[in-house]
Amino acid sequence: MNIKIVVPKESTVFLDFYGVRGDENDNAYLKKNWTISFQGQKWTGRAVRIVKHLKKGTYTLTGSISEPQFSVIDAGYVDSGSSRFTSAKNKIKEGTGKWNYQTFKVKKKSHIQTVGRTFKYKSGIIKAGNNSHLSEAYKKSVPFYIQKKGKKGKYTAVTNKMSYTSKKINKHFALSPGTYRLKTKIPKGYVSQFMYVDTVYKNSYAVTKAKAKLLTQGKKKSNLFTDADKAKKTHYYKFKVSKNGKISMKLTTKNNSGRIKAAVYGKGMKTKKKTMEYSGTHYFNCKLKKGTYYIKVTKDTKKSTGLYSLTYSDKTESR
Known part of the structure; x- marks a missing residue:
């Protein structure tokens, strides 16, 4: 050689x-x-x-x-x-x-x-x-x-x-x-x-619940929190459950400075929260009734920066 x-x-x-x-x-x-x-x-x-x-x-x-x-x-x-x-x-x-x-x-x-x-x-x-x-x-x-x-x-x-x-x-x-x-x-x-x-990244996002971006089952949504974003800035998403049953919301983050927080909530369910301090994956497994639900992702501190991705399905998962 x-x-x-x-x-x-x-x-x-x-x-x-x-x-x-x-x-x-x-x-x-x-x-x-x-x-x-x-x-x-x-x-x-x-x-x-x-x-x-x-x-x-x-x-x-x-x-x-x-x-x-x-x-x-x-x-x-x-x-x-x-x-x-x-x-x-x-x-x-x-x-x-x-x-x-x-x-x-x-x-x-x-x-x-x-x-x-x-x-x-x-x-x-x-x-x-x-x-x-x-x-x-x-x-x-x-x-x-x-x-x-x-x-x-x-x-x-x-x-x-x-x-x-x-x-x-x-x-x-x-x-x-x-x-x-x-x-x-x-x-x-x-x-x-x-x-x-x-x-x-050029993906759009919503900063109010009223204008929350729709998540479609099986399709990933990704976005960033940069150094220019203020602390506590929040992106809102919603997803629709067509019938009573279990769903899994997958949150993946790539961040090494500060924390990214997320919460899944809606009428009739107990809010589920997660703080991601480092890169990783978390699953929100929920048993929900038919209806519309929300997930908000928040930049926790001024020096929190990183990428996050969301995907949901009607099959519960864990890691």
Whole structure:
């Protein structure tokens, strides 16, 4: 196996190699070793990390493995200069133990998912096992905030303090148009790899019960609470039950800053409530009479941001 490595400018490049048997399931890691050769050095192990300082140019890496596999290769370079963050592109920064800032722009109301991990800044064999490519990760949490640039150029936090760990690397929030920065503190001797993906949402919503949006059985409705929305802002929905029986309302949230609250209510039923502080799924299982019922979803605090989705059916579910 020969792989060409293109280095766009002189920089420190990192390459991670690991494999699984046939798919990307973490429980199916290879039992046999890679053999990787690059720049006059050779490594043999179930997972290998290479960190090299290289000049601009194209390089060739050779590798072999003796078992059928789905090969996973993470690649990137440490960017010591630019502080700009671009959607869907890896950004890798070297740790100094001080606060680091990466700016990015949001053009339209969007759901933002960030992926971050912090790992040792050296070549070598990574400890084998589940999540082997993360086993050399920084064991403590790495703190970070999302800050927004104000009219006078000052940045202020629009999320609560969050953190990356070796196991929890995906974070979700929702942002309005503007200029932002990711503020994080990377420890010395490590590098942090970050990426964000933005998804624009244009879905309509109602802010009063009288204008509640109709939910149709089996069809999902999704929306966002962004940093620009005030605390306690509420979106209203309604659904119609055609005959007496049981229904299940599924609420899914993707949020890592603040809380999102929801309540299902209507004539003749006891109101059911749920607070979602982190990403997850909850089912409201109700026994209802024929009629119209409502669900309201509320941004609980100023720094609550995130995505929510609603679906209902006449089959009760649980998780």
